[in-house]
Amino acid sequence: MKKYLFIIIMMFMVGSCRKEEVSPLVRLVQKKYVERNLSFDGKIKHCLILPGGGCSGCITEGIAFLKEHASSFSKGQTENIVVFTNIYSMKLLKRSLKNIDMLTLNSIVDMDNMYLVNCNEEIYPMVLYLDNGDIEKVEVQSPSKNGLENLKRELEK
């Protein structure tokens, strides 16, 4: 009996020592950003990437989220940043932001699509969770995934 108990405890310990598996999406974003020499300031915790084209409903949710949490992404803070990428039209982007002046946001306007990762998820708003400049986790806002709800919880902590 003791022998089995010992084995179970050992298995549990080995299992718990295993590093959390990095998702393929995280690996892909990490790889692409390294290739393109993109890095994040160590202070940044969350990066919201909003594409200009793709899943229109999801992008509308992303824009609405940004409007609602504009103060969390303001220029005065350093923890959150928003990246506008795959911009079809600056005019339409500004129009969709309505009352929010882009100059008041801690933002990057990515006209060269450097932050756009070539994958099926690029059509959705993406949230990068960062630790000391390293990408730890990536979540998307899609019809089946609610990445913005998780970000909301993080911002309200």
Added chain:
Amino acid sequence: MYKILVPFLILILYSCTPKISQNENLQYGVEIDSLCMDKEYTEKIISVGDQISSCPVSSQVVVIDNKEKYLLLDESVIYIFDWEKGMLEDSILLKSCGRLKNYSGFRYNTEDSILVYNYPKKELYFVDVQGKIKSKWNLKDKKNKVDVEAINGTQPICCKSKIILSGAKLGDISSVAANQRGVSTSIDLKNGEECTIFSYPESYDKSFWGGVYMNTVYHAYDGVSCMFYSFPIDHNIYRYNVANNKCDTIYMGSRYTQKICSSGASPIDLFTDKNERIMYYVKEHSYGNILYDRYRGLILRMAEHPRDEMNADGTFIKPFSVVVWDVKNKKLSESLIFKDHDKLNLGNMHVCKEGLAIAEINKKDESKIVFRCYKLR
């Protein structure tokens, strides 16, 4: 045992690999007249200002009161510009049609007859210039599942008391049942009956064509009774007469296109790998939009030619030439290949009195749309 197992495994692996088929252009390289289009162009400038979109997906050049106008749909408004002067003259408010997003579009017939399609709601409206709804159809639960797109290339058409709507399907067409392959549907204005009038041609039976870009359908209307359909993989176009339901083919292949090959990848691989999906299309010949020129009785068809890579920013507009069919004289011609394809927006091209107008892509100055007008003979 191995003698049986090994050939069996080889057979299974072979049958899992998609077969590549080719659509040969039997008239490839034939000398044809290339003087249909002037190489030189004049510019037409539409001043959209700082609020109206400079890259509409649904727009039209139309004659109103003997003058050419440029109409564009932006959100829930059709803006009317004078084509010559480029100034905004009027607008039609379409709030009654809901939020017109994504693949929503319109077609102006007369001031009492404007077709508007709301893509998210799958609703079609007949409105007048006041934006007042005269009739409305919901296409959501229709049997003939054509996923209607009303943007440029497949604008809704009103022809012989019928409304014609078209849209592409995604995926492997060859695996879809024959009665589910419809790309164009008609609604009878008298009794509201809907039926599929055109499906993917046989050329899609042979193999898998990438599932996305090569599945696109384009249509044009001659203003009398004929619809013309163009498919990316087919050297022929299809003429469908709405009055008598007869269909024939017209050869409109490009002299630069020897063959179009299907994708060798499996549908699952292309579904999961966006890059591979795009690169198959980018590296292959194909055909694009089709327009009817009522002034000169010409059919214009875009032939798209391969390129090696996408641009660094992920865009991938292909070099193109314009194949022209003179309907009356049955004469085929083709322009040279446009090398400045990256500067042109083939999603915003129209026939005007002068010739073929193609919008330039200009992200730096969004206060105007600059059209290049190429004179047609």
